[in-house]
Structure formats: structure tokens, C-alpha cells
């Protein structure tokens with residue numbers, strides 16, 4: 001999924017860096033889980049995972065990829081619905097997606113608020129999704145909810161279908177990366193007919209724990225060998241930037257506002273989007289967290305300054321900073337065409353006050 005700060009391409013670097021520095025463990029707390037890419041990677045490496053995020057759509061992904069261990073059978077549902085398989089080899093999960101992909105579109109909350117047809121009365125009709133795709137998403141989302149209500153699908157099946165929907169939606173939205181604004185012209189990908197695209201689930205037999213919470217509130221509830229921190233790097237809050245995914249995940253018909261149709265997000269503001277409160281909370285995590293190693297991903301353009309981070313963290317143990325120059329170039333407005341590389345940073349703190357687990 002396209003997501004600001006997605007660490008999918010950095011997991012190997014993180015893992016190798018930890019190994020090179022002699023950091024081992026059996027459990028990891030992905031404190032700012034987002035797309036759950038780090039949690040997924042470490043789950044596959046055999047770690048017991050705890051993960052959390054303040055966004056509900058992230059929680060849906062965590063339920064599907066982390067807590068759920070494999071492809072659910074959808075037994076009860078498949079006794080009730082009729083689907084003709086489209087391939088010779090298929091999983092029950094694929095059958096359910098085929099069924100959902102063949103539903104007739106429906107004019108629900110997403111159509112009425114995020115497609116041009118549904119918002120034609122507005123000064124600027126919203127162009128997040130084509131009319132047809134918005135109706136398809138409404139039909140699929142409401143069917144999943146009905147199945148849950150009628151107990152035709154269990155907990156894992158529900159979250160696997162929701163995660164599939166969220167991952168799929170991001171291929172068809174008419175946005176330039178984030179959802180804070182829609183594009184004024186149609187991106188060709190947004191005009192393709194919407195389809196639920198199957199996602200790769202991780203087999204396993206360990207019990208993992210996932211949360212939708214301000215992770216600061218979990219500090220005294222979770223003990224893990226490694227706490228992995230990947231906080232927001234700048235003032236941009238995640239909630240308004242991913243409001244549409246949140247609304248599809250919750251499907252709670254919120255009182256939306258503004259040109260972009262934002263949902264209220266007072267409860268989902270992150271203290272890590274402000275340098276002072278970010279440093280304050282970083283120190284609380286370092287001080288009160290139950291961990292052997294605290295690993296912070298950050299970069300040299302973040303709102304917390306390197307010297308301040310070092311000062312805060314080094315009070316609680318041995319601190320190392322490992323850097324990797326990232327392939328992303330950033331053009332500078334003052335020196336036009338000049339390019340600047342971003343340094344991806346990994347702060348590793350070995351807790352000198354390790355409590356017995």
C-alpha cells in the first residue's frame with residue numbers, strides 16, 4: 001500500500017542492522033504499525049508480534065496480516081452462497097472474492113460523498129473514485145458487514161475481507177499519494193473497473209496481539225524484547241491524509257466536511273507531529289517501556305533534531321546511530337535542480353535498566 005513512511009523496502013536493512021549489532025529477540029512491538037509491513041516481516045522471521053496504531057484501518061491490516069495466521073476457510077459462508085470458480089486451482093478465499101467482485105454496485109456512503117455523481121451538488125464535486133467504483137465499494141463493504149451481522153463469517157474472515165478491500169481501494173483512488181485532496185483530472189488507474197485483489201496472508205501458529213490505540217497507553221501493558229518505533233516525521237497528521245481509508249474501514253457515516261470530505265480526527269492527532277511533544281513522548285517510551293532494545297527509525301529531515309534524540313535516549317542506555325543514504329532525492333526550492341539525499345536513520349538503544357520479563 002502507498003503510505004507515507006511505509007518501511008516495506010527497508011525491512012531487510014532494519015533486520016540486517018539489528019543482526020550486525022548483535023540484537024536478538026523473540027518478540028517485537030511495532031508501536032506505530034501503519035501498513036504493518038515491519039510487523040509482517042518480523043512475524044515471518046518467527047517473532048511474537050505486538051502491534052498498534054491510532055488509525056483503525058491500520059488495525060484492520062494488523063488483524064488480517066498479524067493476528068490471523070493463514071487463509072480462513074469461510075465454511076459457513078460458502079454453504080450459503082453460490083460461486084462458480086474462475087480458475088482450476090483456488091482457495092475458498094478466492095471464491096469469496098469472486099462472489100464480491102460480481103456484486104451489483106450500490107449507492108451508499110462512499111458513492112454519495114466521494115464520487116462525482118454522488119456529489120454533483122457541491123461547488124467542487126469530489127473525484128476520489130469513479131461513480132462505478134464507488135458503488136462497487138459500497139456494495140462490497142456493506143455485504144461484508146451484513147455477513148458479519150448474520151454470523152456467516154467469523155472474526156478473522158471479517159478482517160481478512162476488510163483488509164483485502166482496503167488494499168484494493170488504494171489501487172483505484174484518484175489521488176496523488178495521500179487522500180487530503182483528490183486530483184482534478186482522472187488518473188487512468190482510477191477509471192479501471194474496481195476489483196478485490198487477493199492479499200498474501202502469513203501462515204503461523206503463534207498468538208500475536210494487535211491494537212487500535214494511542215500506543216503510549218500500551219506502555220505498561222506490553223513487554224517485548226524489541227520495541228520498534230516508526231513515528232510520523234513531520235507535522236502532517238496521518239488521520240486527514242488517510243481519511244477515506246479510515247471511513248471505508250469503519251463505514252460509520254461520519255459528519256464529513258470541507259472540499260476533501262474529511263472526517264473529524266481530534267481523537268487521532270499524534271503528539272509525534274510536533275517536535276516538543278514528540279521528544280517528550282520519546283523520553284516517556286524510553287523510560288517506561290518494557291524492552292531490551294528500543295529501535296527508532298527516523299531520518300535527518302524529521303522534526304526531532306538528531307542532537308535532541310541522542311540526548312534523550314542516551315539517558316537510558318547505550319545508544320548507537322546507524323545511517324543509510326536513501327535513494328530518494330529532494331529538490332530544494334532555493335537552489336533549483338540541486339538534489340539532496342535523505343539519510344534514513346536507525347537509533348538503537350540497549351536498555352541499561354532491563355527488568356526481568
Ligand SMILES: C[S@@+](CC[C@H](N)C(=O)[O-])C[C@H]1O[C@@H](n2cnc3c(N)ncnc32)[C@H](O)[C@@H]1O
Pocket residue numbers: 003004005006007008031032033034035036037038052053054055058213214215216230231232233238239269270271272
Ligand atoms: C511512519 S508511519 C509508520 C509506517 C509503518 N512502519 C509502515 O511500514 O507502514 C507512522 C504511524 O504512526 C501512527 N501513529 C502516530 N501517532 C501514534 C500514536 N500515538 N499511537 C499509535 N500510532 C500512532 C500513524 O497513524 C502512522 O500510521
